[in-house]
Amino acid sequence: MTAFRQTQTLNFGLDEAPLAPGEVAIVGAGPGDPGLLTLRALSMLQQADCLVFDRLVSQEILAMGRPDARRYYVGKASRCHALTQEETNALLVRLAGEGKRVLRLKGGDPFIFGRGGEEAEYLIEHGVGFRVVPGITSASGCSSYAGFPLTHRDHAQSVTFVTGHCKGDGDLALNWAALAVPHHTTVFYMGLTNAELIRSELQRHGMPAKTPVALVERGTTPEQRHVLATLGDLVEVIEREAFRPPTLIVVGEVVSLAETLAPAMTRLARTPEDAIDALAHGMGRVAL
Secondary structure, eight states: OOOOBTTOBOOOOOOSOOOOTTOEEEEEOBSSOGGGOOHHHHHHHTTOSEEEEOTTSOHHHHTTSOTTOEEEEOOEETTEESSOHHHHHHHHHHHHHTTOOEEEEESBOTTSSSSHHHHHHHHHHTTOOEEEEOOOOHHHHHHHHHTOOSOBTTTBSOEEEEESSOSTTOOOOOOHHHHTOSSOEEEEETOSTTHHHHHHHHHHTTOOTTOEEEEEESTTSTTOEEEEEEGGGHHHHHHHHTOOSSEEEEESGGGGGHHHHHHHSOOOSOOHHHHHHHHHTOBOOOBO
């Protein structure tokens, strides 16, 4: 993982207009490792007057923004929101109306379970200009760092990203039959609360209890941990290992490849002690 310090200079050319006063950039920060941030996201970070960021955006990534940029935390956890979505929408419009260059920074990709589409619609309704910068979604980052692919010619010819959490108190109504097919990978975001439902419905629609499952908590960060299980013992493993959000649940035969690939991979993530040391030495802005 690269430590970006103030004395370093990163030179690259991007074919895009600068972020304008009164404009909002909806940007994906990736799954956690600052090394997975895109160059365009970094460019937006270093231009923005205001950073409006979610719970899963790391301190290392925030440290790459301008030191004088105002920071607004709008993180959301289950039944615990710093601001409601409506309040966050209003904040973006207010800051843009003040002529600020606004960065709406989201973990993963803003258009994959990131509410980026809802915020873009709100900005359009209020006449605010915006742009979108995609990020590496958690499914891709977490599976790679846990040592297995999401697709493989011998094991999975398709993959589906599914939200395991519904808006409000609604039921998790999914096409379970389509998810229970063989040679397929299903990634459940925010699925811990509904793990029992996920297990029972997939098995009820024909998926064997022995189907491999991976649980990846805080993927790509120094605190990442992952456990391989089976569909049949999914709930028991979650309870025994005390998994907490953010945790991805990945179901499919590709998960079994972690036993071969993970031990052979070069370690990418730093230890928690390495990350603390990097922050203590002044993670700072990268000059463009």
